[in-house]
Amino acid sequence: MSDTPCRVAVCWLLPELEQPARDLAARLQLPVATADSIEAELLLRLGGDGLSLQATGADAPGAVRVDFVEGALAHRRQFGGGAGQMVAKAVGLRGAVRPTVLDATAGLGRDAFVLASLGCEVTLIERQPIIAALLEDGLQRAREAGGEVAEIAERMTLIQGDAITFMAQWAAAAPQVIHLDPMFPHREKSALVKKEMRLFRPLAGDDLDAPALLAAAWALASHRVAVKRPRKAPSIDGPPPSAQLSGQSSRYDIYGKKKLG
Known part of the structure; x- marks a missing residue:
């Protein structure tokens, strides 16, 4: 980056x-x-x-902020499909199984919030300081909102820094599952129309060290690594995934070590 x-x-x-x-x-x-x-x-x-x-440009998209209390994430929390969502399946939620999760490419925290709303304890790492500041602000407002959203936010712990370094030096109990969503290299023909992408790509760039990120995650996770990819994109260089889950626009490559639950 x-x-x-x-x-x-x-x-x-x-x-x-x-x-x-x-x-x-x-x-x-x-x-x-x-x-x-x-x-x-x-x-x-x-x-x-x-x-x-x-x-600030003439054709600039609207402002982006992290909002766990209202808007799209609130709707997803209430009506998004619960443990049937692809991210939930990818990290292994089923029945009463709620693994501890490290989201090593946190971004705006959407996937982490979904997992925390379903009962997982989630640690988030975001290495771009400005994006981490947006996420920290959103988490703080969620905690101040009280009620269910505050309880969900309490299950989310944010770390600002380089995920590869943090995973290599991890001293706490190993997370059962590590979730990765590396920034996919931009192609002119790809339809990157979301305003978040237009704002964040100049800040964050592409995750050209994705193979090292996957290797560090594989070394640390106790049970599995789940990697989010564009549906037609190649897998990250390294060992082949042991399973895949595909949706309309994205998929998960799953690298299993041992069974959850």
Whole structure:
């Protein structure tokens, strides 16, 4: 992954959020954007509804933020199919079996939230600091919301850093399942229309070290590794998967070590 080659700055949308925004900018080592100062390709905006990332170009997509309380994830939590969802099947949920999961490519935390909502304890690793900041903000707001969403968020633990390094140095009990969703290399003909992709690819780049990520996950996981891929993409270089689950646009390559439950 690249080290933020595009220009990113932090701004605030309410006067009372100026100091928290400046603190965030200092922590992420990013400049502060004000009306009469820096121009940036991406703005990390702190507002009353939390932290969001917004491109500034003329044809820029809308802002992206992590929201576990309302919107698409709330709908998925209530009506998304429960343990019948592909990600749940891929990590081995069935009956009362709820494995401990390490999501080593957390992104915006959607898959991790689904697994936590189904009862799994999930550790998330995200190596891009700006994406991790969005995720941290979303988790904090979920905890503050109370009720069921707060209980789900309490089952999610976020680590910001390089997953390969963390997995190699892992000192706690090994996760039973490791979930990987590496950024797939961009092809001009592929329909990457989601606004998250348009915003995050300049930040995160492609996961060109996916084979090393898989190797580290295989070495650490006690039971299985589940790798999310575009449906027609090749498997990651390395040993062949022991099973596959396919959906309409994506699939899971499953690398089994021993049976869960």
